[in-house]
Amino acid sequence: MRRKIAIVGGGITGLTAAYQLLKLADAAKEEIDCHIFEASSRLGGKILTYREQNLVLEAGPDSMLARKPAGVQLIRDLGLESEIIEQNPNARQTYIVKNGQLVHMPGGTQMGIPIHFTPFLETPLLSAAGKTRVFSDLVLPKREDPSDESLGHFLRRRFGDELTDSLCEPLLAGIYAGRVDDLSLQATFPQFADLEKKYRSVILGLRKTAHPTTASTSGRSAFITLRGGLQSLIDRLSEVLSDSAQFHLRTPILEIQRLETGGYELSTAYEHFSFDCVLWTTDTQNLLKAANKLLPVGSNQWLNVPAVSTATILLGYTPDQLNHSLDGSGFVVPRLENRAITAATWTSSKWPHTTQGRFSLIRCYVGRSGQQEILELDDKQILQKVRRDLEDLMGIQASPYFTHITRWQEAMPQYLVGHRERIRTFKQHMATHTPGFLVAGASYDGGVGIPDCVLQGQKTATDAWMYMHTEIFR
Ligand SMILES: Cc1cc2nc3c(=O)[nH]c(=O)nc-3n(C[C@H](O)[C@H](O)[C@H](O)COP(=O)(O)OP(=O)(O)OC[C@H]3O[C@@H](n4cnc5c(N)ncnc54)[C@H](O)[C@@H]3O)c2cc1C
Structure with a gap:
């Protein structure tokens, strides 16, 4: 029996998912019908490189x-x-703006938090009182309450307002274009909560566990890209997929409904397609619009992910x-x-x-x-x-x-406080109410970075594969 699967969204999550499915099918010597629906006229979503006059111009991620191994592994x-x-x-040197001047980011910090003390003590970025407050992390007790809190709440109670507002906010919340006081600690930097839990002091925990490529004084590169821009990754994926998957560009999915036979019907403005399994990788607003009639009650709250x-x-x-x-x-x-x-x-x-x-x-x-x-x-x-x-x-x-x-x-x-719990609840309901309809991508629970999206695409594709090989399909 030839299984039919739809992937909605042709960004890195959707393309990685398609690639993973075709690898699984290949390994099992099976053939599957894999269709990728993309609303816009191009693949890649947020990944967009302009190549003009031999220049590599990144318009999205650079x-x-x-x-995070998933991205590099996919490239290999x-x-x-x-x-x-x-x-x-x-x-390597990064600057922070302070009173209209560019000031060196002190060496020996990780995400704004000092691991080596001397350069931090010398920086003009914080006042003496601000620095003293940062080091109170060394003696403060740990938080016992395991519930989520905002990233800002965490940083302010461990390191004080000055470090939070001058360094951590632009460095950490900047990744999400968010506010530290809105973003969820558990969904954005869960490693901080883990460090506090394990070592009590975050600074001491970071000193014990600092990864060599993330400390700003280390020798290796924390970031990589591709010679022709990140679009090369998209181009290569679409090339590899073109033999076995069907692309539908300029084809927004407007509605998804459950079929009585157990599968799903996807509707565009002109056509209807039926599938055994659907892997949805767009933002939550597009999901809510298209799956309005299908999703469990409560989805509007669980999928409240402002962008x-x-x-x-x-x-x-x-x-x-x-x-x-x-x-x-x-x-x-x-x-x-x-x-x-x-x-x-x-x-x-x-x-x-x-x-x-x-x-x-x-x-x-x-x-x-x-x-x-x-x-x-x-x-x-x-x-x-x-x-x-x-x-x-x-x-x-x-x-x-x-x-x-x-x-x-x-x-x-924006992963707001409680985000992970809400998405987990949503997914649990989906597993019961809409089996074979899966979600993945930057808006859900795995992180917004490209390696995070790759990992989510791979994992969710594997879940879809398992679903299509359960009893009901035999
Ligand atoms: C300016 C910017 C800079 C960034 N910088 C970095 C960086 O340096 N490093 C890093 O790791 N990450 C970075 N990110 C984050 C990262 O690029 C994204 O999180 C990631 O590319 C998202 O991939 P995705 O496939 O989940 O979603 P998307 O790329 O958004 O793909 C979703 C696709 O779904 C399509 N779609 C939507 N609705 C429908 C529908 N109804 N039917 C069919 N298709 C639909 C969309 O057109 C889109 O192509 C950056 C993001 C931005 C915006």
Whole structure:
């Protein structure tokens, strides 16, 4: 019996899931019908690389964490290992904006938390009182309550407000374009809760367990990318899948319903398709819209995952235009600084292969939770604000040789306090009410990073495979 499975969403989660299913089918010497439905005209979702005049311009993610193995393993599996590029070791320094100045991130910190004390004691980023408060983590008792709390609540009680607002907020919440006081500790940085539980002091725990590629003083690259941009991963996946899977681009799924026979019917604007199993990888809003009649009561609450809009702005300068050496990987901007830019990557320094010395490339982010008004402006106005910040912070007055603005509408899912528990409850209900209808992707419970999405895609595809090989299909 040839099983039919639909994957909704052609981002990295959906494509990895399809790849995993076809590998499982291959190993079992079985054939399956795998259909991938994608609303837009291209595959990749948030992964989007422009390749223009031999430049590699990332509009979405620009790299992935090397220490999470799923991403690197997938790259190897697809034969792209020789394309892996590590971050320039000479451009490791990160800056933080403090009172309108770029200040070195102190060495020996992990995610803003000091592991080595001397450089931290010397940094002008915190007052003496702020530093003293950070070290009270060494003596504070641990929290006994196992329930979730906000990342901000955790950081403030362990390290105080100053470290939280000046360093941790832009570094940690910045990954989600969120606010530390809204984001769930359990869903974003559960390792902090584990460290507190095990070692009481988070600093002591980090000193015992610090991973060599994450401490800012280490020698190895914490991030990797691909020579032709992350789009190469998408291109390779679609190439490998093209023989055995069917792609349906520009085909948003508008409705999913249960069939009396046990499978599911997917409806587009013009057609209906039936499947044994459906793996859904879009954001929760699109899921709620399409599966409105099918999902268990309570889904609206469980799937309340607001998403924040952001934009990336690429500014390319000829080398003679810049009076700044871009001697690092870029900077992050705490909210207190009231800037349009939330963070900037000095791309041509961090990833020299992207411009090969022909341009100095700066990539700025705007928009985060509570600071999204900027996205109501037109491109010209956004660019003006970004350039004003670059002039203030880096002294850049020159007009960029080229610019590229990409808007990401409601693109960054916010894992609010209690997120993991809500998604777990939702999935449990789904397993009972809608067996064979599975969800995965950045909006659910595995993390927003590319390796997290890869892992979720693989795991959920394996669950789908197991489901299709249960008794009812025999
Ligand atoms: C600006 C930005 C920078 C980032 N930087 C990094 C980074 O440096 N490193 C990192 O690891 N991560 C980064 N991320 C996060 C990471 O890129 C994403 O979390 C990840 O790519 C999400 O993949 P996904 O497949 O789960 O979802 P998506 O990529 O969103 O894919 C979902 C797909 O579903 C489609 N879809 C939606 N509704 C329907 C429907 N009804 N029918 C059919 N198709 C539908 C969408 O068009 C989309 O293509 C960044 C994200 C953004 C926005």
